[in-house]
Amino acid sequence: MEIFDISLPLNNKTVVYPGNVPLSIEVHHEMPEHATHLSKIVMGSHTGTHVDAPSHAVQGASSLDSIPIETFVGPCRVLDCTGSVSSIKISDLKKFDVKRGERILVKTQNSLSGFDKFRDDYVYLDGDAADYLAELGIMIFGIDYFSVKQRGSKDQRPHTSLLSKNIPIIEGLDLSKVSAGDYMLICLPLKFVGIEGGPARVILTYKK
Numbered sequence: 557m558e559i560f561d562i563s564l565p566l567n568n569k570t571v572v573y574p575g576n577v578p579l580s581i582e583v584h585h586e587m588p589e590h591a592t593h594l595s596k597i598v599m600g601s602h603t604g605t606h607v608d609a610p611s612h613a614v615q616g617a618s619s620l621d622s623i624p625i626e627t628f629v630g631p632c633r634v635l636d637c638t639g640s641v642s643s644i645k646i647s648d649l650k651k652f653d654v655k656r657g658e659r660i661l662v663k664t665q666n667s668l669s670g671f672d673k674f675r676d677d678y679v680y681l682d683g684d685a686a687d688y689l690a691e692l693g694i695m696i697f698g699i700d701y702f703s704v705k706q707r708g709s710k711d712q713r714p715h716t717s718l719l720s721k722n723i724p725i726i727e728g729l730d731l732s733k734v735s736a737g738d739y740m741l742i743c744l745p746l747k748f749v750g751i752e753g754g755p756a757r758v759i760l761t762y763k764k
């Protein structure tokens with residue numbers, strides 16, 4: 557079985573979406589005589605590879621811990637959208653014949669550009685395309701940048717259309733080493749209770 561870790565590394569250099577809490581990891585205390593080292597971690601809930609729960613964009617909707625774990629584990633398809641220039645549109649998705657209930661991850665130019673600095677011109681999901689996926693009723697949607705939505709855009713549908721249909725969004729995936737195709741997704745957000753999102757370790761596997 558081959559395993560692809562598609563999570564971003566977390567350290568003091570991890571890029572965060574502008575305005576979000578910077579990630580900081582420092583020594584909390586160091587007591588070598590007790591063989592004890594502890595770190596203090598300060599981070600926003602949407603740091604690195606993370607899940608947006610419905611309550612991120614929809615008032616009163618489900619929090620992270622109330623999404624069924626089955627949503628996060630199961631067959632999944634990575635779509636090659638590296639040809640999409642600025643955004644992923646309905647026409648880009650239609651050719652993949654996406655079906656109800658699918659777990660869909662999109663690989664874009666973002667993965668090829670890397671995650672070492674924040675890029676304003678990242679490839680995002682277009683509002684109409686978000687409506688399209690929400691109407692289809694996919695199970696989960698993942699994208700390889702820190703937000704699914706265009707920076708500064710007033711069109712909130714990339715979040716609201718999916719999340720209002722209880723379709724969680726995984727953001728901050730690194731798909732640079734993954735080819736398009738069918739995999740098994742294992743996405744495990746930390747079990748924070750009652751909040752709108754949280755960091756996750758995400759891997760893809762397939763049988764060789």
Ligand SMILES: [Zn+2]
Pocket residue numbers: 602606607608702703727753
């Ligand atoms: Zn987010």
